[in-house]
Amino acid sequence: GGRETVVVEVGGKRLEVSLPASLGFATTPATGNGAAGGGRTKRKKTKSAGGAATGDALASPMQGTIVKTAVEEGQRVEEGDLIVVLEAMKMEQPLNAHRAGVVQGLEAAVGGSVSAGAVICQIKDEQLASV
Structure with a gap:
């Protein structure tokens, strides 16, 4: 076995990881990636919401302690605005708004x-928040 180099993003930092090719991370020849192309795979651009966001709810991605709250109840936020900072395993994890709206709950x-x-807060559309 050869090795396959894969680019991953962890905490907003890009890292190259070399893995045994036998793990099945082979890339398709149609994309031009593969052993002859340097072994790099294409990666999808992802939004970094920072938390697990489903619908209106912003949930904590892990167990931890809140060390900072950057918003107040009823405050208008834009997508990407800082909501809270969570500390887990001596590392701080910012949780950002996954959508624009008004902070509730x-x-x-x-x-x-x-x-x-655990749900940190709800981010509701302004029209729905006033009802």
Whole structure:
């Protein structure tokens, strides 16, 4: 076995990882990537919301402690705005708004613990937030 180099993004940083080709990360010849093309695979551009976002809810991607809240209940935010900073395993993880809207149901308090999947807040459309 040969090796395959894969580019991954972790915490906003691009890293090249060399893996055994036997793991099945082969690239398709049609894209021009593969052993002859340097072994790099194309990667999709992803939005970094920072948290697990489903619909209106912004949920914590991991268990941790809230170390900063950057918004208040009822505040208007734009997509990508900082909502809270979560500390887990001595690392800080910013959780950003996944959509524009009005913050509702903000349960995060500095020093409070959250579990993985816990809803930090809802981000509602302005028209729906006033109802």
